[in-house]
Amino acid sequence: MSGTFGKGHHLHLIDGSAFIFRAYHALPPLTRKSDGMPIGAVAGFCNMLHRYVEGNTGPDAPTHVAVIFDKGSHTFRNEMYDLYKANREAMPEDLRPQIPLTRIATEAFNIACKEKEGFEADDIIATLAVQARDRGGRCTIISSDKDLMQLVGDGVEMLDAMKNNRIDREGVFEKFGVYPERVVDVQALAGDSVDNVPGAPGIGIKTAALLINEYGDLHSLLERAEEIKQPKRRQTLIEHAEQIRLSRRLVLLDENTPLDFTLDDLEVRDPDPDRLLGFLAEMEFRTLSRRVAEVLGREAPVIAEPAALPEIAAEADVPFDSTAYEQVSDAAALQRWIDRIYEFGHVAVDTETTGLDEMIAELVGISLAVEPGRACYIPLTHKQSRGDDLFGSDDLAEGQMATEEALRMLTPMLKDPAILKIGQNMKYDGKIFAQLGITMTPIDDTMLMSYAMHAGLHGHGMDTLSERYLGHTPIPIKPLLGSGKSAVTFDKVPLSDAVAYAAEDADITLRLWQKFKPQLHVAQVTRVYETLERPLVPVLAAMERSGVKVDRDTLSRMSNAFAQKMAMLEEEIHTLAGRKFNVGSPKQLGEILFDEMALEGGKKGKTGAYATGADVLEDLATEHELPRKILDWRQISKLKSTYTDALQDHINPDTGRVHTCYSIAGASTGRLASTDPNLQNIPIRTEEGRRIRAAFVAEPGKTLVALDYSQIELRILAHMAEIPALKEAFEQGQDIHAMTASEMFDVPMAEMTPEIRRRAKAINFGVIYGISGFGLARNLRIPRGEAQGFIDRYFERFPSIRTYMNDTKTFAKEHGFVQTLFGRKIHTPEISAKGPRAGFAQRAAINAPIQGTAADIIRRAMVRMPAAIADLPATMLLQVHDELLFEVENGAEEALIEVARDVMESAADPVVKLDVRLVVEAGRGANWAEAH
DNA sequence: GACATCACG
DNA sequence: GACGTACGTGATGTCC
Known part of the structure; x- marks a missing residue:
């Protein structure tokens, strides 16, 4: 479409600076390979532009488009107010040189690229948007900057390109509580800390909207300020009237920026x-x-x-070639591989099986690699596929060794202490071999090496690692196995495909190992890897294989009882609601509560749905019967679906026990995670829930023993932040929350009330989590100001905590990671991000050393445990972050508790000398509930 | 597959 | 240039 811009035309205006900053913060600091020039932001910017252009199809596609940039740091707003944007941090050093390149990039995409000295991009956007509107066309502003929201309406909309979220007049109202034409008034009052617009002190967006809606506009409000009822608010507005008027001028966009081009110059053009x-x-x-x-x-x-250094190039640049892998089909070929492995002294091993559950999965084949590009696959139980046989056949495919023979040849090597077996997630392969009676040792694990070096930076799966560190995308498994109903197991994969896929996995693992092994030392995480990661593999494998006995009958009976209770509740709920609906649908529930029944307090989240979480319903429960019933129903529904039903499906038919799988490299802090099923979140906090825990039982003649660290994170905090009062209280075995309360609220210990103690407890936890006034206020359901008062007082009484927090943040900003007492690194890539993400990153950075040190300590205990209890008739079954669960023959409980407690309490020794001693509490019983 | 919710430490 | 507000997890159900 061409001709003069007007009706039927659609102008897109892209906020270039926003694109740049997003790109910069979304990507790691990439550099151009040939000369090391930083180009991360340019790369992200180009990716975004490309995605944008590709997405412009259909009737909504723009006819005109421009990317608008800021130019110069001094604008007419600085003339009005010299502190405008004064608190903005300087542009990062590595971003500055990239700015001109983004202009060139825009032009390379053949998109108009506009800027004007002394004007902000926002003003140019405003001017163009108004021109487009006046000519009867449409305009979409691609930005999420709220300053631009004043322009929305009459064919002008905003689009958040990342979220693909369109903002129209109603969207603006949701954000500001007023329609676009009054947005500047609200902004003038609320101010903006990012741009350093002063506004009216103590007035935020909510209050501002309230006032504007009451008085019509800012002018009337200031004229009639005397009428405001709240004395403090009235005074603020009268005192700061001039400042507010200035703020309005600052946020008001200039719609008359003089431009040396017209809309018609912005027509969409194909790139050259x-x-x-x-x-x-x-x-x-x-x-x-x-x-x-x-x-x-x-x-x-x-x-x-x-051109890289020649010797490195020679090593690193063996290209991947899936056709070069060998299929090992007979003893002679296998023997050649075994000989080769002995020559090298190491081998990368990968097993292919029929499933992901190692307790059930059967071995299908083994792949081996000794040096980059040199790998093989030994298929063992692949089935012959015949085109005419829809149901598959059990005939073995040609060209495979008998499993027994292959294993007989391989076992001495797998057990040989002189041969290092390298794997990616060796716990899996180790368990597969353990099922066949083979204990693989010694091992190295590339997943855990990556975890030790890169926790917090990215995941540690093979695909991620291969792409990131080898620049190679592995053959995907999906097309080989299919998905959904038609999915097959690996033994049905044709041999040629299987060889390419499986051998490549061993090849990748070997290459990763070559890359990572020397880097462990450089990253100074060798000790972490050697003491906290690698030795945990066989320990966890043994725990997982042991499993825990769960009483099916108990669960089954509970499921039935829950089903009845839910049906009853459902009926009551429908009656109270006045109609039938799906109680499990938060969306439908929100509509019932807040639209149909018109209850107060309906708040819509970012997806536009009402929030109906437990805290919301709890508040509503005082006014109406329905929310309480919903809460009851939800609790039972959760217990039934997640626990009493699902747990039964996880009982292994052979062992009659439940075998969880621990991920060692899942949580960034060093904690384990438990999956399939998750046995780290078995209910305990409610009476109903504890009955589920009671279904975890000991075998006849045995007892369950639970040992858990008492207040381990607070003890670590006392040590790390060097808090004398806290250390002393722990030393004297005092009630730590009561002590905190006593210090903070000046209440003698003898006069402590549960309520005061509860508050102190919340604050203690808050500190561990990187406290904020907002969070504490929400948790304690008190006004934000009061919560902030508590925090201030806490820091006053325990000043070294503030020091710890600040030091931790500074360290994270400087190094990009934080550390546990044992040297585990947790990376914090977002620590220097701007805005809300920085808050997240900072709190995570404060929490990580504490949570991570606790995780390290229990890992150390677990690593030492098997040897310590070797002579006792006891087995370690589960770990739940600060607790270990054992199953022990009756009569040996005391002996086990004595030994295990000692291992746990001294787990930090001798590497770290804690100022606060660790205390372990023990319990025992026929079931897990009793053992607490 | 995203989101909301809720179970645990 | 600011998407939100206590840290870390995993499983389930709904809805698109």
Whole structure:
């Protein structure tokens, strides 16, 4: 479409600076390979532009488009107010040189690129949006900057490109409580800490909207300020009237920016392929070049790999070639591989099986690799596939060794202490071999090496690691196995495909190992890997294989009882609601409560649905019967579906026990995670829930013993933050929350009330979690100001906590990670992000050393435990963060408790000398509930 | 597959 | 340039 911009035209205005900052913070600090120039933000920017262009199809596609940038730091707003944007942090050093490149990138995409000295992008956007509107066209502003919301309406909308979220007049109202034309008034009152717009002190968006809606507009409000009832508010508005008027001028966008181009100059143009691909090649964006070339129907430009140091290049650059892998079909070939393994002294091993549950899965084949590019697959039980046989056949495929023979040949090597077996997630392969009576040792695990070096940076699965550290995307398993109903197990995969896939996994593992092994030392995490990760593998494998006995009858009876109770509640709920609906649907429930029944307090979340969480319903329960019934129903529904029903399905038919799987490298802090089923969240806090815990039982003649660390995180906090009062209280065995309460609220210990203690307890936990006034207020259901008062007082009484928090944040900003007392690193890549994400990252950074140190301590205890209890008729079954559960023959309970408690209490020794001693509490019983 | 909810430490 | 507000998890159901 061409001609003069008008009706039927659609203008897109992209907030270029927003794109840049998003790109910068979304990506790690990438550099151009050939010369090390930082190009992360440019890469992200180009990716975003490319995605944007590709997404512009259909009737909504723009006819005109421009990317608008800020230019110069000094604008007419600084003339009005010299502190405007004064508290903004300086642009990061590695971002500055990238800014001009983003202009060139925009032009390379053949998109108009506009800026004007002395004006902010927002003003240019405002001017263009108003022009477009006046000419009867549409305009979409691609930005999430709330300053731009004043422009929305009459064909002007905003679009958050990341969330694909359109904001119209109603959207603005949701955000500001007023429609676009009054947004500046609200902003003038509320101010903006980011841009350093002063506003009216103590007035936020909520109050501002309230006032504006009551008085119509800012002018009237200030004129009639005397009429405001609240004395403090009245005084604020009268005193700061001038400042508020100034703020309004600051946030009001200039819709008359003089421009040296017109809307018609912004018509959408196709990119010039040579120019665009040339630019991308110059930047050395390999992936994006390929994608763009594909779209343009061109050959992808060849981007030369920079000449690396020759000896490294020789080692690292063996290309992946899935056709070069060997299929081992007979004893002679296998023997050649075994000989080769002895020559090298190490081998990467990977097993292929019929499933992910190692307790049930059967071995299908084994792959081996000794050096990059040199790998094989030994298929064992692949089935012959015949085209005419829909049901599959049990005939073994040709070209496979008998499993027994292969294992007989491999076992000495797998057990040989002189041969290092390398794997990716060796717990899995170790358990598969353990099922066959083979104990693999010694081992190395690339997943755990990555975890020790990169926790917090990214996941540690093979695909992630291969892409990140080898630049190679592994063959995906999906197309081989299929999905959904038609999914097959690996033994049905044709041999040629299986060899390529399976051998590649061993090849990748070996290459990762070569890369990671020397880096452990450089990253100074060798001790973490050697003492907290690697030795835990066989310990966890044994625990998982042991499993825990769960009484099916108890669960089954409870399921039935729950089903009846739920049906009853459901009927009552429908009666109270006046109609039938799906009680399990928060969406329908929200509509019933807040639309149909018109209860107060309905708050919509970002997806536009009412929040109906337990805290909301709890508040409503004082006014109406329905919310309480819903809460009851939800509790039972949760217990039934997640526990009494699901747990039964997890009982292994062979062992009659439940075998969880622990992920060692799941949680960034060093904690374990438990899956399939999760046995770390078995109910305990309610009476009903404890009955589920009681279904976890000991075998006849045995007893369950639970040992748990008492207040381990607070003890670690006392040590790390060096809090004398806290240390002393622990030393004297005092009630720690009561002591805190006594210190804070000046209440003698003898006069402590449960309520005061409860508050102190919440604050103690808050500190561990990186406290905020908002969070504490919500937790204690008290006003935010009061909560802030508590926190201030806490810091006053225990000043070293503030020091610890500040030091931790500073350390994280400087190094990009925080550390536990044992040297575990937890990376905090978002610590220098701006806005809310920084808050998250900071709190996580404060929490991670504490939670992580506790995790390290129990890991150390677990590693030492098997040897310590070897002579006792006892088995370690479960770990729940600060608790270990054992099953022990009757009569040996005391002996076990004595030994295990000692191991746990001294687990930090000798590496870390804690100022606070660790205390372990023990319990025992026929079931897990009793053992507490 | 995203989101809301809720179970645990 | 600011998406939200206590840390860390996993499982389930609804809804698109």
